[in-house]
Amino acid sequence: MDMITGTFVKADNILFGSLLFVSTISLLLFIISKTKILSSKSIKNLPPGPPRLPIIGNLHQVGDNPIVSTASLARQYGPLISLRLGQKLLVVASSPEAAMGVLKTQDRFLSSRPVPAAFKHPDYAPHALLWAAECNQTWKNLRTLCRAHLFSGKALESQSGLRAEKVSQMVDFLRRKQGQVIDVEDVLFTTLYNTLTSIVFGKDMLQLEDGDGNTRDPQKESVRKIIEYGSRVKDFGVFFPMLDRFDLHGTKKGTLKEYAKLFGPYWDGIIEERRAVVNSSTWSSDQAQCFLDRLLENKFTNYQIYQFVMELFVAGSNTTTSAVVWAMSELLRHNEVKSKLEEELQKEIKLDQINVSQLSELTYLQSCIKETYRLHPSVPLLLPRVANETCEVMNYTIPKNAMVFVNVWAMGRDPKVWHEPLRYMPERFTDSKLDFKGQDFEFIPFGSGRRICAGMPSGIKSVEYLLATLVREFAWTLPNGDDPSKLDLENKMGLAMKRVYPLKLIFKQK
Template sequence: MANPLELFLWFVTFLACVYSFRLFSVKSSKLPPGPVGLPILGSLFQIGTKLNESLAELAKVYGPLMTLRLGFKTTVVVSSAEMAAEVLQKHDQAFAGRSVMDAASPFDHSKWALGLGQNGPRWREMRRICNSELLTPRRLDSLRGLREQKVQELLRHVREACQGGQAVNVGECSMTTALNSISNTLFSQDTMGLGSDSVTEFRALSLDLAIALGSPNISDFFPLLKYIDPQGIRRRAEVCIKRFYELLDEIIEKRNTLYSTSKVGKKGDFLDVLLELSTKPGSEFKKECVKPLLLEMFLAATDTSSSTIEWAMAELLLNPKKMEILRLELKQIIGEDRVVQETDIQQLPYLQAVVKETLRLHPPIPLLVPHRADATTKVGGFTIPKHTEVLVNAWAIGRDSAYWENPTAFLPERFLESDVNFKGKDFHFIPFGSGRRMCPGIPLAVRTVYLALAALIHSFEWKLPEGMSPEKLDVEEYFGLTMRKAVPLLAVATPIAT
């Protein structure tokens, strides 16, 4: 019987043989250039914890279309607007697949999800449902009063903090506002109150899940290790997904009980639509799709919106002159005797420019959600084999000096008198992606961000806590599936006298 050392040596030899075969295949397939890396490990030690920054630095050496070998996974990284247009527009269908992540496997989440699900009949049906039942201009307009109500609740919470002399946790308050807006849109009810313990729990859960889904996972690079989950990333994601599913089960059960025990009419909200569609014979939308879709919509609508508001406030506090320009615009258009409404947004070009510039510097998903080649495709003179993972570095593209003057500076003015927008046609500015896998929730997210940010600036003077200068404000990023501030933004608000 072989001893453990012999078994280990046989295992290493097997890996080396597989590695050599894959290396030969990679070289012969005319993939884009990239670092050679170490045997078996590839370039794992050449990427840091801030993957967006590491990949941007490597792209300066190897070009805007770059190949990385990460264990047994081959990844192609896109770092220019031209290559992004090739992948997301010219070859949109070929790259519409999703890279399979071990962290998204608990409860078959990725199988039934929209954002992480594979391109196919079920995915197309889920996308159609979102576009036709939730995100139409008519439905969004019908819910305008609800969003405005939630923003007024946010302002009341900030005023209470002012009276108590407390600093405001901008990200936490923004998350609660976004959460209750989407919760009422989906379920016709609030999920939590401002300042409650449940806010902290939800924020922690969403952060943990975003980190798990966005962290480099050795189980993805060495598939044999999935069975032991060496970093515990899948277990961490499973805890978060299970808790979210439990919360959603409670809401769904209450809804089913309500209709079965009373004659009350249906609310007609998005949950009713999903529950009805999930029982429709022959539909691609199954009951297993309901919770994954709701979870994704919760995270997409709350995490990205709240982080964008927090980054915008941080940038404005770092640039007081920009804050004053925005406040002056709000005063001129809104006046001092009424509150900001969604219908005002089109008359506030500087507000729109501030949000665009924030998204350029701090895209909510810096590497977008990983794509996968569903067919072998030629891009930029290179061949990308089927099943290759493709990462689009939206963070690097948004800071590329080839497209942006003074790219690391916060200059909202660059978007004034400009037609550049985030709808997926301007490939040097794609914070929400482009093509058929573009984020479907943009119309809802931007309405929430515009309204909340405008209301906060219109109603309060803002400054950093006593003793903190702008130079001391921590602007480090925490990399995960979404990109948040590493240190939550605390700011002191003073009501503007009317």
């Protein structure tokens, strides 16, 4: 009987393998018949790059970690390279000179953006900020609205009390959990998410009590699904547009909209309550209580509010969480740096409560943050751009519709730019005037040009406050007495660059 069963299993495997082979060949033939591949040889003076295979081009050479693979190719072929990924021509800049060419010299021709399938729904697209395809007037109006009411100095000052409240809640939680193993990313993400929802909606949305990694919060699970869905590195629909119609990821088009519906029970009541107030005859703009009121003043629909808020929450909380986790990881591995930072905080901060405004004046804290962004930029390839016109960078041609990336991770580890680039050494910034505001192209973790991260001021404030508080208030140890000098710093790609292995620590109040 076993022999008969085994024969059938073997036959099934052979049949499955044959069907898979036939299906693969059929798909390739379909691609060949439908794809109009623009030959690289037909474009004169492209940036150099490795030889390409038929159909897939260099897709096999990029792999799952494109920051590393493109950095390696740049060392071989130069600071501006071109790759063919399916139907798409990809150009990657990996030096300050190449980055300046992309983000400054030719910014007006390279400021469009490829929109992931997850964000292409017509209900959302006109009011996107991060994923706006063009820098049109709608995008400019939304960015101006954000700068005025979310990210300006005045707005940040008005948010300082709220930030202090959320950080205080985090500290109280960690005090209650002393001696227990804590998933640091989960606690930071929840704190930042609640900070943003309080700024936008005027209330917390997630439960910090579930921040030990055993969460059952349905809204938090929805947020994580959206982050996962919207942060894919590999999207075959981008490289082979004719495959957009197929369900290659086991998801359906419009899945983001389906996820957005999950927020209805949490957000719709608040939106409708504030809409009634904003639309009343007695409303005046100085009565605004939260950023939602500003969106409603500008006649945003519920779905358009979903789009903006999801972009803000996913990008803001995700990337900032990543930055703090990487900073803590490096401080754990370099106790002498952590001790020096503790001394500065103890000397300069006299009150029980940290004053957010004074943190920007703490030299060593700022140096630690900059050094973290140099080695571990939150968005290591920045967000992609698309050439809306053919232009030249470093005397090479970038043709219209080419996708363009800037590998800031590679630039931060380039020995031609940095002394001992793989060493975590905050002192390199102590007497340096280098800043991350987009003018020093050897150090642009937030990008540059018209697409520079609009939320940079808010993100930096959060990183400063969270890192200073955690260093000042707690001693950290790894579970099981593990040696922090051997902490694994392997990264994985997504919208934000994260650790492969989550950072789990035991906190003890000082």
